[in-house]
Amino acid sequence: MNTFEWTSELRFMVALALGFLVGLERESTKIEEQKMVFGGVRTHPIISLLGFGCAWLYKIGATFMLPIGLLSIAALTSIAYIAKIKVERFGSTSEISALLTFVAGALALLVDVWVAMALGVVNTILLSEKAALESYVERLNKVEFLATVKFVLVTVIILPVLPNQEFTRFKLNPTSIWQIVIIVSTIGFVGYFLSKKFGERIGLWLSGAFGGVISSTAFTMAVGRIAQRNPGRAEESLQAAVLASSVMYLKILVLIWLINANFVSSLWWRLVLLFFVGLALAVRVIWRSESNNHESVPTLQNPFEIRPAMAFGVLFVVLSVVTAFVRQSLGDPGVLGLSAIVGVSDIVPFILSLVHGSGTTSQIVVPAIIMATMSNTIAKGVYFGALSPSTRKETAITYSVWALLHVPLLFIRP
16 A cells, blocks of 8 residues: 655645744734734745754755754744833743744754654744633632642653562552553543533533543432432432542543453443443433533542542552462452442442453453443442432432343343
8 A cells, every 4th residue: 555755845845834823813903902013914825934044954965054043033022022021011921932933944854754744834823822822721729739730740740760570469550550550540631621621511411421431420419418408409410429420430441442442342241331321321311411511520639739649549459469369269259249239339440450450351341340330320320319319210210211121231241
């Protein structure tokens, strides 16, 4: 099969296009904000082509031309910046953007084209989204931001020094365990971020989609408390809880694919089927509900905080040891029994402990995962029903039907 070749002519066009992209943004800013900025629809393409030309000279032996070209643009932008300061206009975004345009033009010839494209596109996005970014920073919760930064720093410090080898007869590898913590926390943080950003606008029931990414069990209890305080919103809260539990199946599927893709072929259609069953049940409740109130759910805990991340890691290790011990002592029936028990809480650590490692076959992993999700579905139905007396009958019907539909999947061989 023929592979696509980025010729010099095509790379030239990329450099020119990236310059125009940034230049058009700068020109529109001039018009919209009625102020002078460095460069425009002509200057930035020329800067990008200057970078491309200097890179060409660099390739044919005139290596000094690339740094000279960069220094020349730096000198021009410095003069423009000094002139801005004299009239009390501060900010160096346009000048730095011009330097980056030069670099992107040079890289369009020297390295893989995607590098230059990425720099040019991100440069344009950051310039054009100034108002949105500043608005987000104003609403930023500093405590949560610091918690996230601490988690990232701890990860950067801890991960490289952890031993990458197995310990004990349970084959516990500190590096792989912490990598699993990072993966789970990152996926949870995506849902947490989306919930924080859009939760107040999209309404209670759709917030369940984000809540299911964070923790469907915790979300179910959160909306159950809303139904307890406000019985008039009980059916809408039930919608949100069912939708969160539906999304849980997709979250589990993604995590299994990331941790051990060998089990995906046996599990994907089961989990996708259960997702659609939950979605259908959520739609059924939606049709029964006439609430249009858009109250948001109380924000769940940030998955990037140190404490919940460490708690997940400890729980994962404990369940890994317990699962291995039960398997060795009681065999497959013991693992299935344990699956039914752990369903009363968050089942993600248990499921990942099953698929992580090489000692367990799909003959028991698949039924154990389905058993755990069924147990968890029953537990969430009990939790919500206990908190929302006005919808206990509807809750019992919804979660019972859902749980019963797990049963046939237990007996289909992987």
